Amino acid sequence: MAALYPANSLQPEEGLFDSEPYPHPESALDYRVTNRRYVSHIVYETKDLRHFVTVIMTHPGVWAYRANSHALHYECNNAKSCLDLMRKLDDFLQSGWNIGFRLHGSEIKEIIFLEQP
Secondary structure: OEEEEOOOOOOOOOOOOOOOOOOOOOOEOOEEEEOHHHEEEEEEEEEOOEEEEEEEEEEOOOOHHHOEEEEEEEEEOOHHHHHHHHHHHHHHHHOOOOEEEEEEOOEEEEEEEOOOO
16 A cells, blocks of 8 residues: 655756755765755555655656656654654655655665754
């Protein structure tokens, strides 16, 4: 079972070289900093009686049809906590702030909500 939570605020790119660098300079192999521009969907999934929030990331290309996507999964305790997290992620990304994901492969171990000091 999968439920789709809309990520409806994706803005078209204004110019090819007008945007911030990708990936973010603070990103590493086990840590990804991202914002709404690179999150295409936030999805709820269940697999083997486990609950996940899946964040589908899009990597920009010169043209949209050349963009590459991959999924990152965060395990929740139950469906309600997943839904609460999905809303929190969406609201935070809508506000324009960045989010950091501490990763182990495609599994998100920690979500860090980044704000300017």
